Amino acid sequence: MSVRSPNWVPYLQVAPLSLVFLVFLVVPILTIVVVSFFDYDSTRLLPDFVLTNYEELLSSSITWRTYGQTLEFALITWICTLLIGFTVAYFLAFHVRSTAWQTVLFLVCTIPFWTSNIIRMISWIPFLGRNGVLNTALQGAGVIDRPLEFLLFSDFAVVLAYVHLYTLFMVVPIFNSMMRIDRSLIEAAHDAGASGRQILWNVIIPLCKPGIAIGSIFVVTIVMGDFVTVRLMSGGQSASVGLMMINAMSLLQYPAAAANAVVLLILVLMTVALMIRVVDIRREL
């Protein structure tokens, strides 16, 4: 486009970005892959090429159970955030009539996002705890006669925190897709006699696929790599792949952690590849 600037200009412009990705993404990932084949003793890394880290990892039933639990968390969180996120985005895009109101309501949803995630997690403690707001209210109302114990420090709390933290990542891209839908398509479907449900299912949802895919990728990859939420919200009772890596790291078993990281990376990339097959994301940007 810029006729006068010489050919090397774009390379110069993109150089800093590429350099950051090279040094702080590509090289570290390669380091993980290399270290995952290292040997180690209680104090040192021993450069070598051994497969023991992978053998130990993949032959342990704890590994499989932990991966299973991580995928389960990811799946449940995905379903919850998708249902809630889609409904919220649908309301904002199709039922709120003025742009001003859309902006205001949208801001209302995004503001909590600016608070630290960890703070937002611990904010559930006074709410769900044994003597928390919810238990007190339920007991006061006579619904239960002793505090519900499963609310805090449980799988329930973990998923609740995920939904609380990441539903917005679904709302934003789905809302974006919905706003691009040509309103005359919906009018046309309406005129052709489609019911509201048919319009939703045959017109809106197919056209929202890119947004759904982008939101899903965000939520699923974040949940699969998470360890903070699992540790804090389950009170140490649940495990996740991320947590397993952290524990290996704290025992200075770096190669073991690295092997785990490689397996997790492969799993994440496979999941994302699967989602991208459904929709060409690059075209949507």
Added chain:
Amino acid sequence: MRDGRRRPLSFYLLAGFFGLFVLFLYGPTSTIVLLSFQGPSGGLTFPMNGVSLHWFGNLFERQMVGDFAGSLQRSMLLGIVTMLVTVAVSFAAGLAFRKRFRGATLVFYLAIASLIVPSILISLGIGLLFRVLEWDPAWYSSAFGAHLSWTLPFGLLIMFAVFNRFSPSYEEAARDLGASPWQTIRHVVLPIVLPSLIGVGLFGFTLSYDEFARSLYTSGTFNTLPLEIYGMTTNVTTPVLYALGTVTTGVSFLVIALSLAAFVVIRRRRARFGSDAGRGV
């Protein structure tokens, strides 16, 4: 959509759902803001035992909690530098992507990869890299790079969105009037995209200020604020934790308010000085 008609029942149902969602988002957070004003003998849950600023005072006593003031300072500084670098680098890269160049697709996919590879892997990788090279990780070197690997993809995607809507005719006009490429960027492109650059900066700051996983193995001896908060969640059981939450939330809001103010000022100036079309010279 169908203006002038009565709102259907589904509107009220969905509005109710939206209301519940907002309550869900705000409820817990506002609880801890409230509880951070507990009296000195108050605990982690209701009821409130009086109202005081006791726990905020407690926050700044070094011996009670870790190094709150120091970590806040480091996180602010890191956030600000990350913000500035993110804006500059994303802007430059955004300009590059408007033209064709070899490797554009590769760089794009690297950016996407940087978003989807779990943060803990990046943290682990950089930590291991520094260990293998026998360098000491520090918040201003390795953690800074780790944060950039998180903020730059967002910056780049925002720049894509901006330049997709940017009409090249402004630049053509500038060129026809004899502006050099540099002058075109400085006096035409930059002022037009400035509000979006503020957005990129805001994203950069808050993402960095908040980043926990990518700081874990990269920040070295001195904690950043999220690490400090995390440390506190595992060993502090007093409302000082909530005071910390309230203060950091306050800082986030301050940053947003300042950015919005900058945004408004730019728009006002533009409304006043922006166009001299039709006024003659």
